Amino acid sequence: MSVTATIPSEGRAPARERLLAAADELFYAEGVQSVGIDRIIEHAGVAKASLYNLFGSKEALISAYLESRHRGALERIKAAVARHRDPRKRLLAVFDAQGEIFAEPGFRGCAIVTATAEVADGSVIDKAAEEYRAEMLALLTDLARDAGVAKPERLARQLHLVYDGAGVAARMDRDPSIARCARAAADALLDASL
Amino acid sequence: MSVTATIPSEGRAPARERLLAAADELFYAEGVQSVGIDRIIEHAGVAKASLYNLFGSKEALISAYLESRHRGALERIKAAVARHRDPRKRLLAVFDAQGEIFAEPGFRGCAIVTATAEVADGSVIDKAAEEYRAEMLALLTDLARDAGVAKPERLARQLHLVYDGAGVAARMDRDPSIARCARAAADALLDASL
DNA sequence: GCCAGATCAGACAGACCTGTCTACCCAACC
DNA sequence: GGTTGGGTAGACAGGTCTGTCTGATCTGGC
Numbered sequence: 001m002s003v004t005a006t007i008p009s010e011g012r013a014p015a016r017e018r019l020l021a022a023a024d025e026l027f028y029a030e031g032v033q034s035v036g037i038d039r040i041i042e043h044a045g046v047a048k049a050s051l052y053n054l055f056g057s058k059e060a061l062i063s064a065y066l067e068s069r070h071r072g073a074l075e076r077i078k079a080a081v082a083r084h085r086d087p088r089k090r091l092l093a094v095f096d097a098q099g100e101i102f103a104e105p106g107f108r109g110c111a112i113v114t115a116t117a118e119v120a121d122g123s124v125i126d127k128a129a130e131e132y133r134a135e136m137l138a139l140l141t142d143l144a145r146d147a148g149v150a151k152p153e154r155l156a157r158q159l160h161l162v163y164d165g166a167g168v169a170a171r172m173d174r175d176p177s178i179a180r181c182a183r184a185a186a187d188a189l190l191d192a193s194l
Numbered sequence: 195m196s197v198t199a200t201i202p203s204e205g206r207a208p209a210r211e212r213l214l215a216a217a218d219e220l221f222y223a224e225g226v227q228s229v230g231i232d233r234i235i236e237h238a239g240v241a242k243a244s245l246y247n248l249f250g251s252k253e254a255l256i257s258a259y260l261e262s263r264h265r266g267a268l269e270r271i272k273a274a275v276a277r278h279r280d281p282r283k284r285l286l287a288v289f290d291a292q293g294e295i296f297a298e299p300g301f302r303g304c305a306i307v308t309a310t311a312e313v314a315d316g317s318v319i320d321k322a323a324e325e326y327r328a329e330m331l332a333l334l335t336d337l338a339r340d341a342g343v344a345k346p347e348r349l350a351r352q353l354h355l356v357y358d359g360a361g362v363a364a365r366m367d368r369d370p371s372i373a374r375c376a377r378a379a380a381d382a383l384l385d386a387s388l
Numbered sequence: 389g390c391c392a393g394a395t396c397a398g399a400c401a402g403a404c405c406t407g408t409c410t411a412c413c414c415a416a417c418c
Numbered sequence: 419g420g421t422t423g424g425g426t427a428g429a430c431a432g433g434t435c436t437g438t439c440t441g442a443t444c445t446g447g448c
Contacts, residue, residue: 014424015424029314030314031227031312031313031314033225033227033312034227034312036404036405036406037406037407038404038405038406046425046426047427047428048408048426048427048428049408049426049427050425052407053424053425057406058405058406058407108315109311113362113366114311116365117307117308117311118225118312119228120225120228121302129366130366133366133367154378157375158375158376158378158379158382160363161359161372161375161376161379162356162359163359164358164359164362164363165354165357165362166359167362168307168359168361168362169354169358172307172310172323172324172327173327178355181351181352181355182352184348184352185352185379185383188383188386188387189382191386192382192385193382209395230434230435230436231435232434232435232436240395240396241395241396241397241398242396242398242437242438243395243396243438244396246436246438247394247395251436251437252435252437
């Protein structure tokens with residue numbers, strides 16, 4: 001389990017990282033089902049055997065890709081939250097961060113939402129998604145509690161709805177500005193919960 | 195273009211209907227990408243040649259399936275709306291209907307949202323989705339206007355967010371009760387818009 | 389009876405998929 | 419200098435995919 005980080009032969013990232021980068025790019029842009037292993041390894045400049053040595057299966061690579069995407073998004077959101085001290089601003093910062101993410105070139109919705117839509121129920125991917133969603137809901141619940149609302153769980157669920165909806169709408173309507181709409185809705189829902 | 199409805203040989207629906215029924219069942223349950231033509235025709239009891247005579251391609255069959263799903267959902271929602279005269283109740287009826295749909299066995303989220311997540315950008319399916327989303331937004335805008343809010347377009351966008359989010363959450367968390375949460379959020383957003 | 393059109397069953401082509409396997413290369417370490 | 423381990427390159431197996439094609443069968447209308 002120790003990732004001893006054998007220093008790569010200078011200038012080139014190790015195969016594992018190159019594979020994850022390629023997976024991130026291709027899986028996200030075209031879907032985990034549509035993109036085959038061959039394209040991943042070609043894009044990463046890695047031999048097929050290396051992929052199977054390092055990850056074991058395509059599904060495991062998808063899991064790692066989703067994990068990394070989720071970590072990245074949550075990190076960005078938490079960083080945006082941390083830039084404020086006022087509880088209301090902290091809560092709304094979630095949607096500010098969402099707006100930034102939406103505006104990035106190549107944005108195509110929440111990777112986890114789209115990936116679960118591609119695979120049948122009960123896959124390993126579903127299990128990962130469950131975990132990730134719980135984490136997001138917990139964050140929103142904390143922020144709602146800090147904002148002093150009477151029923152933080154209740155508001156958190158509502159905000160989670162708005163968060164999910166914004167992700168879907170931004171992708172399907174190709175409209176990053178929907179995040180401002182989500183922010184306004186969150187603001188109103190917070191007011192209504194006080 | 196005239197669907198002259200040649201009466202089927204008694205007891206058996208015509209091939210087109212059986213294909214659509216099979217597509218509806220399998221595509222929805224397992225995804226349009228994962229389900230192959232062979233399984234569709236086997237389930238429908240139809241020859242492969244008939245499918246290609248009637249629809250021309252798998253993509254066209256998917257389009258027809260999405261069209262039918264969308265029609266059905268919108269019809270149900272409009273029927274629920276029509277059961278009320280009070281503008282607020284009419285607006286909230288959208289989310290009541292959503293709750294009914296969520297509670298049905300085999301519910302797996304909005305077919306259009308999941309289908310667009312499966313295909314690359316720019317496909318025919320994307321174009322259809324655009325149309326369907328506009329229709330939904332128009333309905334919400336009408337309801338918001340009738341409820342007498344100052345900026346109906348603004349509220350409609352927010353409600354659309356909640357609607358989309360509820361669909362995603364109901365699928366991913368396997369929790370139909372999220373519709374009540376969405377209804378409450380819609381109620382609060384309506385209040386805040388008056 | 390007979391024909392036209394719809395439908396059926398299934399082989400087939402050509403592409404693509406995941407995952408395995410062999411064989412070679414090269415750098416680091418003892 | 420030899421060994422070990424991670425990496426590369428690519429063939430291969432066995433399966434699945436969409437879409438086409440051939441030919442048989444059924445049914446309604448004349």
